[in-house]
Amino acid sequence: MSDTGIRLSRPLLLCEDNPSVPYTYNGKTYYFNSLNYYKSVVRECNANNVSVTVQMLLNWPEGHEDLINEGARVPGKLFYSWNIYSNSAREKMEAMFCYLGMVFSQKDCYVSNWILGNEVNHPSGWNYAGNMSKDIYFETYAYAFRSLYYAIRSQYANAHIFICTDNYWSPSSSRRFSARQTITYFVEHLNAIQKGLKWNLAYHACSFPLTYTRVWKGYGITNDINTPSVNIFVYYVCARLLNISTAFSSGTAWLLSVLFAFATNKIWVFESKSQGRELLQEMISFFSLRLLTGILDVIIMYVSVELLNWNDMMMKVLVNVLVIVLNYGASRLVIFKDRR
Incomplete structure (x- = not known):
């Protein structure tokens, strides 16, 4: 058609x-x-x-x-x-x-x-x-x-x-x-x-002007623009619809969002061209640093929701803001800095 x-x-x-x-x-x-x-x-x-x-x-x-x-x-x-x-x-x-x-x-x-x-x-x-x-x-x-x-x-x-x-x-x-x-x-x-x-x-x-072509290469895309959506959506499904515990829901949401984030960071945000051993090194570094912020995510959610009884969706959004800042710094300065 x-x-x-x-x-x-x-x-x-x-x-x-x-x-x-x-x-x-x-x-x-x-x-x-x-x-x-x-x-x-x-x-x-x-x-x-x-x-x-x-x-x-x-x-x-x-x-x-x-x-x-x-x-x-x-x-x-x-x-x-x-x-x-x-x-x-x-x-x-x-x-x-x-x-x-x-x-x-x-x-x-x-x-x-x-x-x-x-x-x-x-x-x-x-x-x-x-x-x-x-x-x-x-x-x-x-x-x-x-x-x-x-x-x-x-x-x-x-x-x-x-x-x-x-x-x-x-x-x-x-x-x-x-x-x-x-x-x-x-x-x-x-x-x-x-x-x-x-x-x-x-x-x-x-784009404006029409001769400005860098927009088609993802110029100006910020890190993890979609990852918070993945994280919050998965958490909502696990915690609210499936009635799974806060800690397990946060962990599952973290894992799926990290997999999504690695692909988008490598291909579009930092345009990394690494292969073989360099690719493996990137993955190890990426998941290791994300594991630290993931643990921080789970701990904050557990304390604020399970112990303090704060609103879980509100806290999930606030924690994601903190995690985005930390993850971007790690990706920019450590993981993909020399891979273009």
Whole structure:
């Protein structure tokens, strides 16, 4: 299965004095582009088992500026946030979505994936919000998402509807929400409108600038980024689900996380190329030093949980922070220092 993408960045509404396809929604007739070119492309993709994704974008809609949120009607921006607070504008948006759902939900002409907007965590650039507040911005996006969701899935139930962010997972200083914040705020507002809707995430996993290639070699990866997750997960399964003792659960979690950590440290974090005797020496050193921090882990967990009755999951997280620091120092300074 291959994939292709189509960007619908022009408003589909046409002037009433030059109608193309009449479409009635809520008792009102709108006139839309026939989309014949797009239909031919989608049909060809469907016939050749190519999955089609359409990205819905709102650029400056000459003659239909009411589609843009009132606080964002500034010409010259890339793309805009929809207007859901005017009944006529909202119904016009819904009519557009329903028309698209009708056109691209045919047996020989269907779109599998729909993305609403572009990098919506960047409201000053790629999904212009103007002076909209955070809550208004995400309420607007969540409502537009629900409209697209029902317009498409009511006619093609297998379609997937996506939100779109860039690759900035953490907050930045610019006029941008982090991807994580965007997902959180979006879900909060979507659930406030209606719970239970299925959403998907499309994100731009690109480095900045695009010529910066060290990111693909794992540059900037910190030691054991996944090991704490392995450790805590295994501990939770053993201690909470299987009711095994704290000491045994911690020991089992340590063993599995160390095996995982050795592989990730050697291959990606420190890019060690050792083989044969050097590899054996690395393993012995790695497991020996990890054994010391593992014993420390078990002792702290036993004392704090079994003797002092502190919360075991809270202590497991805190102990992992301490162990990460100690393990990184040992790996950096002793085990892999001369193996690249």
